[in-house]
Amino acid sequence: MIRGIRGATTVNENEENEIMDNTRNLVETMISANNIDVQSISHVLISVTKDLNxxxxxxxxxxxxxWSFVPVMCMTEIDVPGSLENCIRVMMVINTEAKQTDIQHIFQNNAVRLRPDLVNMEGDKGNEG
Known part of the structure; x- marks a missing residue:
């Protein structure tokens, strides 16, 4: 079965090392929280807000x-006025037998505001930062 895992984080500055470090931390947390084997990953989509380049x-x-052979693609998030700035979003698509309700979506830093319904499930389920 194919499932999507959402993740999002923010950075303080439009700085390459901060973008790389926060993205890596987010993805590693998504993998750990969902017990993912890299071979089960179909693809990963990453979007960033227009202020991150x-x-x-x-x-x-x-x-x-x-991860050499995992298809990964970056794109720009839709620029909605008033939306969260300095944000990196990840959609990881995996093959799994897990139920949709068992998927741990991860929101870190200021991105916890994006989906409080997922962050606050079962005592902050999905909030790893």
């Missing part, structure tokens, strides 16, 4: 051990 967050993911 200092580096490609996908680069940090591709450099992780075992």
């Amino acid at each position: 200092a580096g490609f967050p996908a680069k940090s993911v591709r450099e992780m051990p075992g």
Whole structure:
């Protein structure tokens, strides 16, 4: 069965190392929280808000051990007035037998505001930062 796992984080500055480090931390937390084997990952989509252009967050993911052949793509998030700034969003698509309700969606830093309904489930289920 195919399932999507949502993740999002924010950075303080439009700085390449911060973008890379926060993206890597988010993806590693998503993997750990959902007990994912890299071989079960179909693909990963990463979007960033228009204010983040200092580096490609996908680069940090591709450099992780075992990720050389996982398709990863970056894009710009829709620029909605008043939306959360400095935000990196991840949609990881995996093959799993887990129920949709068992998926742990991860929101870190200021991105916890994006989906409080998921963050506050079962005592902050999905909030790993």
